Each structure stands twice: as C-alpha cells, then as structure tokens.
Amino acid sequence: MKTAVIVFPGSNCDRDLAVALEQVTGAKPEMVWHRETALPQGVDFIGVPGGFSYGDYLRSGAMAARSPIMGAVKDAAARGVPVIGICNGFQVLTEAGLLPGALMRNAGLNFVCRPVPLKVENSQSLFTAQYDAGEQVTLPVAHHDGNYQADTATLDRLEGEGRVAFRYLDQVNGSARQIAGILNDAGNVLGLMPHPERVIEPAHGGTDGRRLFEGLLGTVSA
Numbered sequence: 001m002k003t004a005v006i007v008f009p010g011s012n013c014d015r016d017l018a019v020a021l022e023q024v025t026g027a028k029p030e031m032v033w034h035r036e037t038a039l040p041q042g043v044d045f046i047g048v049p050g051g052f053s054y055g056d057y058l059r060s061g062a063m064a065a066r067s068p069i070m071g072a073v074k075d076a077a078a079r080g081v082p083v084i085g086i087c088n089g090f091q092v093l094t095e096a097g098l099l100p101g102a103l104m105r106n107a108g109l110n111f112v113c114r115p116v117p118l119k120v121e122n123s124q125s126l127f128t129a130q131y132d133a134g135e136q137v138t139l140p141v142a143h144h145d146g147n148y149q150a151d152t153a154t155l156d157r158l159e160g161e162g163r164v165a166f167r168y169l170d171q172v173n174g175s176a177r178q179i180a181g182i183l184n185d186a187g188n189v190l191g192l193m194p195h196p197e198r199v200i201e202p203a204h205g206g207t208d209g210r211r212l213f214e215g216l217l218g219t220v221s222a
C-alpha cells in the first residue's frame with residue numbers, strides 16, 4: 001500500500017502520522033512537500049497532518065488550502081482515494097472545499113490540549129469500520145480553532161446522511177452539535193480535530209486511534 005503525508009511549512013504532526021502509517025501498513029509513507037504539484041503514482045491514501053501551517057496566519061488552514069499540492073489532493077479525492085485531515089488537516093480540507101463548514105476559534109478562546117471522550121457515530125465508513133457504532137473512545141485534542149460550525153441545513157444533512165463520524169461527549173470547543181469529525185458525501189474524506197495518530201501504542205497512554213488506521217488497511221487494496 002502506498003501512503004502519502006502532505007507537509008506544509010508549520011506542519012508539526014506529519015512525523016507522528018508517518019510513524020502511525022508505517023506501524024500499521026509496514027511501509028514508510030512518502031512525505032510530499034506542499035510545493036509539489038503531483039502525488040506519488042498510484043497513491044492509496046493521503047494524510048493531511050496537524051500543525052500550524054503558515055503559522056495559522058489569515059485563518060487556520062486557509063493558506064495551505066491554496067498550496068500547489070492541493071490540486072492533486074482534490075483530484076485524488078474526486079477519484080475516491082481516501083484522504084484524512086487531522087486537526088490542522090481538517091482545517092485545510094474545509095478551507096479547500098473538500099469538506100463543508102468551518103473551524104472557528106474555540107468558544108472559550110483557549111487552546112485546548114487534553115484527552116477527550118468521543119462517541120463513534122458512524123462505524124460503517126472506510127475510517128471507522130473497526131469501531132462499534134456508539135462506542136466511546138478517548139483521543140487527544142490540541143487546538144485553538146476547533147469550533148466546528150456550519151449552517152443548519154448542512155448540519156442536518158451531515159446528521160441525516162451519517163456523515164458525523166465522531167462526536168465529543170462533553171463540550172470541548174463550542175462545536176455545533178459537539179461534532180468532532182465529519183465525512184464528505186462520498187465517504188472517502190474524513191476531517192477530525194482529535195489526533196488518532198497520537199494514541200496508537202500503549203506507551204502513548206492509549207491505543208484508541210490505532211483502529212482508525214487499521215480499518216483503512218482492510219479497505220484499501222494493497
């Protein structure tokens with residue numbers, strides 16, 4: 001399986017994601033610098049990592065969404081290649097129009113950095129097939145712009161189409177309907193604020209993130 005991790009100036013979770021992908025797939029991902037215009041031939045999975053791309057200037061993810069590589073990411077997503085955007089990656093994917101809504105400043109205006117309990121709302125997606133529906137998991141968050149907002153019609157559509165993948169059990173950042181992660185309409189793009197790549201082995205203090213990557217292994221052809 002060929003995986004790729006996009007790297008922007010200011011990304012800081014790219015290596016954590018690379019380690020997670022290597023542990024689960026057995027192969028190192030290609031690290032793709034934002035100035036590239038093409039992805040590795042035959043890429044099976046694309047990760048857009050967390051961090052502070054372009055220093056979060058303008059709006060978190062706004063400048064990265066306009067990087068040269070994002071054209072290729074959009075083309076791959078349109079072909080059905082699974083794409084995950086974690087934290088800043090989620091912000092990039094909304095800014096790029098690959099996911100609806102926006103990540104606003106946290107309601108409490110604080111940077112929130114702690115493990116949070118979540119409910120797996122959809123266990124049928126490419127990314128969540130290894131979880132049980134309604135299962136509670138704990139994943140860490142670390143962000144100041146995690147307050148997911150969209151208009152009511154969009155929120156209703158996300159709920160109605162089973163596109164809310166993860167929901168916070170507690171109020172963490174002011175997100176509408178406590179949404180922590182959403183899918184695109186085709187189901188091959190996931191954006192989530194919590195960091196599954198930070199809890200993949202017991203030494204991390206938890207392993208609840210590992211099954212997300214293992215689920216992909218089972219659904220993406222080798």
Ligand SMILES: NC(=O)CC[C@H](N)C(=O)O
Nearest residue numbers: 050051087088143144145
């Ligand atoms: N960990 C991250 O990806 C941080 C995301 C983003 N820059 C924020 O603070 O909201």
